[in-house]
Amino acid sequence: MSGRNAWKILAFSLVEQMWAPLWSRPMKPERWCSQQSCARQTSTNTLHPLRTGPVSVPGGTRQSPINIQWKDSIYDPRLKPLRVSYDAVSCLYVWNTGYLFQVEFDDVTEASGISGGPLENHYRLKQFHFHWGAVNEGGSEHTVDGHAYPAELHLVHWNSVKYRNYKEAVVGENGLAVIGVFLKLGVHHQTLQSLVDILPKIKHKDARAAMGPFDPSSLLPACRDYWTYAGSLTTPPLTESVTWIIQKEPVEVAPSQLSAFRTLLFSALGEEEKMMVNNYRPLQPLMNRKVWASFQTTNEGTRSLRR
8 A cells, every 4th residue: 555545544534533522631731842853741641532543644744733943934035925815704603523613614615715925726714713721821733932822723724726625635735724823812802702702602512603704814913924834734634735824923812712712611512521621732843844934034033045
């Protein structure tokens, strides 16, 4: 069996397990990392079943998330601004997956999507979701110079030029593009509140609630500078099909808004209640990859180097 076929078989096997019954994560995450090896320490605490399977895929060389080291990112002057265009009415519903809460969009047309930046094609928006911690000291999947944010937003898109649907794109080369946005504590986020208000309706696993029009571009920072690198999904099937676009600037949310995320449960109605926290993947080694930056810096800085 070829390596590529083995990869695809494993991918489809793991995706069936994506929303397995969920356990709680350690209440206070700790991290250590370097450019060569990154991992969270979990001591002897019980891991979420989603994290008890394979740490990576066989032969995987571009797994996510990673620690972004500012001084080692490379400025690429050819990286243009990312073009973002979302149709608010294509927003369908929000649901508790049993691991996080996810907002789904109608992706049958080109109405909502992104292009430009590091992308060669148009990518349609499929969904967005968040990852967060039990405490405010950590919760983001990616880190910057070893610093973890309280939460991280992921907007997931698929390449509608090369592939017929999201399922094909997941296992395809250059199939997905994910925008990552860090959340930090600060002022109240007015647009996010409309989503927070719905969360009580989806407290338990598998619960769904309809949403009215919602434009997720309102969740992006005003400054659109970004880092980009070749990576993978951070949940099964962990396929290495993702172009990551990590926004340099975080967005501010109120402490009460982030606390509302923690009112959700990993467990279904009637099961023992498990608080939905620490739903992030451990950091993965950078290996031989480069992290490119769309911006220059005047301090310690990114190295300016053409690809």
